[in-house]
Amino acid sequence: MIRKGKRMTKQRRVILETLRRTKSHPTADWIYKEAKKELPDLSLGTVYRNLNKLKEEGEILELSFGSTFSRYDGNPENHYHFLCLQCDRMYDVDLPLQDNLEKLVEKELGCRVTSHRMEFYGKCGECLGNTKNTMP
Secondary structure: OOOOOOOOOHHHHHHHHHHHOOOOOOEHHHHHHHHHOOOOOOOHHHHHHHHHHHHHOOOOEEEOOOOOOOEEEOOOOOOEEEEEOOOOOEEEEOOOOOHHHHHHHHHHHOOOOOOOOOEEEEOOOOOOOOHHHOOO
16 A cells, blocks of 8 residues: 555556565565566666665565565565575465564563564475475
């Protein structure tokens, strides 16, 4: 959902729509290649600038997992992720947020937690050869 009062250029709209059409948590390079199909004159620098702006406006999430590049998520709501260490696929984990963790941290540190992020790492069902438990 595009928030009111935010300037939405054609480039920004196409980048956001491209990102929201996929569940794959792509890199900026992938978004650039896909958006370029609709906007042939688009530059990679424009994609990065707009991704940063969309992140600042709360429209998308930037996910950095210690690799050399970030991935982006068109769902800005707080949710968990699973990253396959073998094939590098990333999936949303559809579990309720564990607010009790925030309360535990607040109690332990005497602070106020406003949100948290959690990732799970391992091998996906496909890499394990488990066709019964293959993720989308």
